[in-house]
Amino acid sequence: MVLELLKNVILLIALCWVHGLITRYVDERSPLGKGLSGVLFGGICILGMMVPMTLADGLIFDGRTAVLSMAAFFGGPQVGLIAGAIAGAYRAWLGGVGMLPGLLNVLMPVLMGLLYRRLYRRGRVAFNLPSLLLFAIAVQVLQVLNLTLLPAPKFALFMQDAVWVLFLLLVPLTLFLGLLLKDAHVQRRDRLALLQSEAQLRAITEAVPDLSLVMDEDGRYLKIKSPQTDLLLDGGQGLLGKRLLDVMPVQQAELFMDFIARTLASEQPQTLEYELKTPIGQRMFEARARRMDARFNGKRAVVFMARDITERAEVEREQRIAAIAFETQQGMIVTDAQTRILKVNRAFTTISGYEPQDVIGQSTRMLGSGRQPPEFYQQMWRIINEEGQWQGEIWNRRKSGEIFPEWLSISAVRDKAGRVTNYVASLTDISERKDAEEKIQHLAFYDPLTGLPNRRLLRDRLQQAAALSRRNGHFCALIFLDLDDFKNVNDLYGHQAGDELLCQVAQRLKSTLRELDTVARLGGDEFVIMLEGLEPQPEEAAAQVEHIGSKLMLALREPYRVSEHQLFNSASLGVVLFNDEAHNVDELMQRADLSMYNAKSAGKNALSFYDPLMQEMVSQRLQLEHDMRRGLSEGEFVLYLQPQMNHLGELQGAEALVRWLHPQRGLLAPALFIEIAERSGLIAELDLYILKQGCQLLARWAAQPAFARLSLAVNTSSRLLYKDDFIAQVRRILAETQANPRQLKLEITESLLLSDKHEAALRMQALQSLGIRFSIDDFGTGYSSMAYLQQLPLNQLKIDQSFVRVLPEISSLAIVRAIMALAHSLGLEVIAEGVETQAQWDVLRDNGCQFFQGYLFSQPMAVAAFESKQWHEQPLNAGRVG
The missing domain is CATH 3.30.450.20 (PAS domain)
Incomplete structure (x- = not known):
């Protein structure tokens, strides 16, 4: 009996193994696969029931419970029910006393297998040896309970002969079948996964x-x-x-x-x-x-x-190139077709101040300044749509709100169908260029100190005014304005104070005049005013100009506050009226200039209208300049001497003066040509000419006992003193003439020392080392600083004739005494010029003056007359010596 059940178990194991081989190549997840698996399990149960362990007729025992429970667990409801239906049908066909319990023992393992499957899938139980053992025992216990339905003698027979065999063989069978089917299931799953993996890998490889x-x-x-x-x-x-x-x-x-x-x-x-x-x-x-x-x-x-x-x-290479090109010094913007910003570069952020997150997704309209009208943008987009690109100057707004100029280029990007997909814009901040242009424009047309129009802009406006006055018949006026004695401000307070004064003058002129009038600065202290829209009648126009000129002079006479100093100044104005284009710009400016000089000649602080006689004077001056150049080359300038006496009335020397022996005009005094020589630059050549003549005279005197001890004073201009080769020229003249340098005295004015006091000192020291002495001419009327008296190698002070002329007035006498006290304290000689009366001489002598020069002793005379005069017979208290 036991052997029969053991054979049944072995048969079932073999059949289940065959089942695993068969279903290895069937997809159990498909309905067909599930049906085939259920039929195979049902067939296995039938074969098991065909070789059962039989206790009595109709009472058989086999391993169907193990097979059906595992079929339900691994195959699920469809497999379990198909296998159970086949097994139950066969058991019902066998019939017998155990048919009912037999049918229950077909249904029970199917349900138990499904219950175990459900609990396993929900994670309530595990599928391992302990849980499977408990499941197998439970199934067999339920099978025994089902057998209680047998007649008592039959059940007793079962309990006596078969129950222990049932547990001993069917529990291990359930365990073995579960592990066998699990292994088959795992192999089938792995094989399917491997096939899927191979198929996937093959597809990937091919793709x-x-x-x-x-x-x-x-x-x-x-x-x-x-x-x-x-x-x-x-x-x-x-x-x-x-x-x-x-x-x-x-x-x-x-x-x-x-x-x-x-x-x-x-x-x-x-x-x-x-x-x-x-x-x-x-x-x-x-x-x-x-x-x-x-x-x-x-x-x-x-x-x-x-x-x-x-x-x-x-x-990628093109993208790198594009990326590098995108990150240029130009700001770049990429937008969509609706001009929403998609991308910007770092240069855009630098120029505009907007970070990418500030503008991406926004319309480019946020950058607009509002300066361009809508028509500007309409024209711009029309060109972009028609030509695909646009470039030009535009004003945009930075993040800070600042409006700035930029050069903008916009290009449209189109797809294959010609539709616009994007816009690419490049922008360059041209603020610096615009500023530079404005500065260049300002430098070209405006005075850098005062900000007033310069000569170039004035000429342009003057031409326009002349053309306009011809059309409307109204007069215009051109006024040349020159500050009176402005040089004294520079001399006394320095050029910085002078510049500040000029700026204040410019401001007063602008505030006094109308908006349509032009105020320009030509340079130095020269201003030009152009008045437009005057009355059409010349008398009325002249009255208007005179009224405006009076207001200008009054405004300029108000005190100035410059560097903690209160200064006073006035101006001379020259006016020319015009209302047509008959005279060009140069002629008008020349006539206004002449009028200004006429105002100067009239005593300054005056307004003078143009007079044709002034033109004649200018022509004469120009001719005189031409004659001077010829006269220097032909030796027309001659030496005149004015004696210099000591306090005893004895001749000590002379001052070398110049006269011009003009071929047509005769002997000309310095007042007629010195100013022209200074303005034309001939003064240095003239001074050098007189210096050479004077040295030749000293050399000749050296051989004449009556004149050997006399000194000769020669005037030296700033142009000559500061010439690069001045010292070399003096050395050359002394060497050529063999004159004694100790008898030579160079007279320089105070204002001459203001250009470069240090350089003047160096040159004077170099000449003093040769024996040449120096005298300050016109002392007291110029700079009069104690500093240069200490620093410069001076020998003599010459009191200006303006102080001598009014002696013995108390105020003038006080100045003379102060000058002499100063000179004596510094160890300097004092000579007074312009001595014309005995009273002047007496006062000067009584106050310590040592040397004298003036008409009291003699007028300037030719060298021959000077040498022929018996100077030793000059009485001490004589009146006028002539």
Whole structure:
């Protein structure tokens, strides 16, 4: 009996193993697969019931409970019910006393298997040996309970002979079947997963457009798959079995061998970019390789995949170029077709102040300044739509709110259908250029000190005014304005104070005049005023100008506050009226200039209208300048001497003066030509001429006992003193004439020392080392600073005749005494010029003056007359000596 049940168990195990082999190739998830599995399990149960353990007629025992419970667990409801239905039908067909419990023992394991399956899937129980053992015991216990439905004698017989056999064989059968079916299920699942993986891998391999290679550690081609037949000859099949060194240049083969070695030595995939010559030309590849776990022919190998990235590399190169071009010094903006900003570069942020997050997604209208009218933008977009691009100057707004000028270029980007997809704009901040242009414009047309129009702009406005006055018949006026004695401000307070005064003058002129009038500065202290829209009648126009001129002079006479000093100044004005284009700009300016000089001659602080007689005077001055140049070259200038006496009335020397013996005009005094010489630059040449004549005279006197001890004073201008070769010229003249330098005295004025006091001191010291002495002429009327008296190598002070003329008045006497006290304290001689009366001489002598010069002793005379005069017979208290 036990043997029969054991045979049944073995049969069921074998049949279940066969079932696993059969269903290995069937998809159990499909209805067909589930039906086939259920039929097979049902058939196994039938075969088991055909060789059962039989206790009595109609009372059989087999392993159906184990088979059906596992069928339900692994196959699910469909498999379990099909198998149970087949097994139940067969058991019902067998009939007998145990049919009812037998049918229950078909239904019960199916339900128990499904319950176990449900609990397992919900995670309530595990499918392992302990839980499976408990499940098998529970199934057998329920089978025993079902058998209680047998007649008592039959159940007693079962309990006596078969119950222990049932538990002993069917519980292990359930365990064994569960593990067997689980293993079969796992194998089937793994096999399906492997098939799926292989299919997926095959699909991926076929879909990937990469060149695939398997190469061993020696660089031998083992497998080749080329998606493009033109990348390798014959699709690469001719390379199989060959090594890299057989088919590639050595340098490139070594590159790949190093790559293979690096891949074999690493757990991670390795990458490489390389160029390779292919049948379709030089191409760029990106390779990726990984070490294979399996060996090929006993050698390590790598899987090598290479992708043709030639087009991508070219695109990347173009993108890099585009990125570099995008990040230029110009601001760049990319928008969509609706002008919403998509991208900006760093230069845009630098120029506008907007960060990318501030503007991306916004309309470009946010950058507008509002300066351009809508018509401007309409025209701009019309050109962009028609021509595809636009460029020009535009005003935009920074993030700070500042409006700035920029040069903007906009280009439209179109797709293949010609539709606009984007706009690309480049912008350049031209603020500095505009500022530079304005500065250049200002420098070209405006005075840098006062900001007034300069000569160029004045000429332009003057031409326009002349043309306008001709059309409307109204008079215009041109006024030349020159500050009186402005040089004294520079001399006394320095050029910075002078510049500040000029700026205040410019401001007063502008505030006094009308808006339509022009105030210009020509340079120095010369201003020009142009009045427009005057009355059409000349008398009324002149009255208007006179009224305006009076207001100007009154305004300019008001005190000025300059560097903590209160200064007073006046101006001389010259006026010319015009109302047509009969006279050009140069003529008008010349006539106004002449009028101004006429105002100066009339005593300054005056207004003078143009007089044709002034033109004649100018012409005479020009002719005189021309004659001077000729006269210097032909020796027409002659030396005159004025004696210098001591306090005893004895002759001590003379001052060398100049006269011009003009061929047509006769003997001319210095007052008629010195100013012209200074303005024309001939003064230095004239001074040098007199110096040479004086040295020749001293050399001649040296041989005459009556004159050998006399000194000769020669005037020296600033142009001559500051000439680069002045000292060399003096040395040359002394050497040529053999004059005694100790008898030579150079007279310089105070104002001459203001240009460069340090340089003047150096030159004077160099000449003093030769024996030449120096005298300050017109002392007290100019700079009169104690500083230069200490610093300069002076020998003598000459009291100006303006102080001597009014002696013995108390105020003048006080000044004379102060000058002499100052000179004596510094060890300097004092000489007074302009002595014309005995009273003047007496006062000067009584107060310590040592030397004298003036008409009291003699007028200037020719050298021959000077030498023929009996100076030793001069009485001490004589009246006028002539």
